[in-house]
């Protein structure tokens with residue numbers, strides 16, 4: 001007889017249902033065994049930060065559809081199924097649509113995704129089609145697509161559930177990543193770094209850490225430090241960006257839906273929001289792959305790019321890392337898998353040389 005699976009093997013709702021109050025006995029759980037992702041210690045990043053710091057990478061790219069969105073989507077689609085929805089709809093820079101499409105397929109529901117035309121990483125687009133979603137390419141950016149989804153949602157059509165993070169069940173599911181980090185470390189970290197796009201994730205992590213602390217499971221709450229791409233940094237600049245641009249298409253967003261949630265998380269935690277350039281993002285992505293063996297997509301690398309910026313440069317006055325304790329514990333979330341966006345890496349590949357199928361030819365080429 002096969003061993004019975006532990007509760008960790010069954011997904012976010014099975015593992016954390018006691019902390020997900022909207023899940024009831026009437027909720028049909030739609031899961032792909034998401035969550036319980038590895039928290040990988042990063043010795044080389046720790047050394048670069050110095051001061052005895054310990055850096056950990058929460059690799060959310062190892063969720064079933066390759067991004068952290070699966071945590072919220074198991075909740076949103078389960079609740080949509082409970083409410084009798086026949087289809088789900090979302091706007092997306094790519095990862096939400098991949099997750100929505102997969103969980104809708106699992107639930108036997110339809111899925112409609114609105115994507116900014118021409119600005120979706122190839123892997124994410126392929127996923128939406130593979131999972132059978134109806135793909136609508138919107139001539140505009142993510143903010144335009146989200147406005148359209150809100151309008152569709154306002155139609156009051158019960159059979160169609162909006163599964164963007166304006167759906168509160170999404171953030172409820174996403175907060176479970178904070179529980180996992182704090183449980184594994186035995187306490188909350190001192191700092192949590194993550195990329196910020198529509199700002200749902202930083203909002204959700206903060207809710208999770210607060211809850212864990214209030215429940216007496218942690219002695220402290222981390223400082224939340226968010227990074228936006230320099231060309232798409234509305235929260236950093238304090239005003240919407242009409243034409244956001246960045247190589248990290250996942251966070252190419254000019255008017256985040258959870259803006260207030262992000263500023264609250266930063267203010268309450270004594271954290272900060274800052275920007276990183278596209279060059280810094282791509283350098284961090286390449287560095288992580290080559291030095292730690294972890295391949296994350298560009299947007300994910302913004303958290304590490306931000307950490308490196310904080311430690312490599314003269315620290316700015318507002319940098320929360322300035323007064324870090326000796327041996328500080330720092331967690332960076334890597335939100336999505338590098339395979340999502342093959343074109344970014346493909347553009348940097350040297351020409352691939354082929355050789356005759358002989359030992360001599362291979363050795364000759366390697367020198």
Ligand code: F0G
Nearest residue numbers: 092093095096197198199200201335336
């Ligand atoms: N990293 C990745 C890989 C993402 O896909 C996203 C958001 C973020 C970071 C930012 O997270 O929006 O909660 O601040 N992607 C959304 C999408 C917008 O449609 O897939 P956030």
